Amino acid sequence: MDERKRDSMIAYLRHRMEEFGITPDMLASALASDESEKTNARYRAVTGETWSGEGEMPQWLRQAISAGQSIEHFALSPKTAEKAQGKRAVDWEKDPFAGSPLARSSER
Known part of the structure; x- marks a missing residue:
């Protein structure tokens, strides 16, 4: 994503958060609770x-x-x-070997 699109997305999200009364602390708390649900x-x-x-x-x-x-x-x-928990999600769009035998043979 280029810098201009990123800045535009951040401005949009800040505007929507303000519109709905969501503070950065509320967002951080919600994200933290999502993480704790995954660990259980x-x-x-x-x-x-x-x-x-x-x-x-x-x-x-x-x-x-x-x-x-x-x-x-x-x-x-x-x-x-x-x-x-330690496993990262694979971004298949950027994986040049996605769908090939090389992608299937490695341990994820």
């Missing part, structure tokens, strides 16, 4: 969606269970959960 994941789908086991069961897990899959299949062990 007990179940994870292959797509990366997670569920802590609290509250309503997410649609992806309900569908898998109704299709015959066991909930234990999606359970994370403590080591797996720690490993997933």
Whole structure:
């Protein structure tokens, strides 16, 4: 993204935050709570969606269970959960090897 587009996006976001009464502290708090929800994941789908086991069961897990899959299949062990936290998302648009055997053979 070029500098002009970036500055324009920041100005737009600041304007919308002001319009809705959102302060930077409120935004930081919301982002921090999102991060804490991710760290408490007990179940994870292959797509990366997670569920802590609290509250309503997410649609992806309900569908898998109704299709015959066991909930234990999606359970994370403590080591797996720690490993997933440190994992970075892959930006496939910028990956020159996306879809090639080289992309599939490396450990992510």
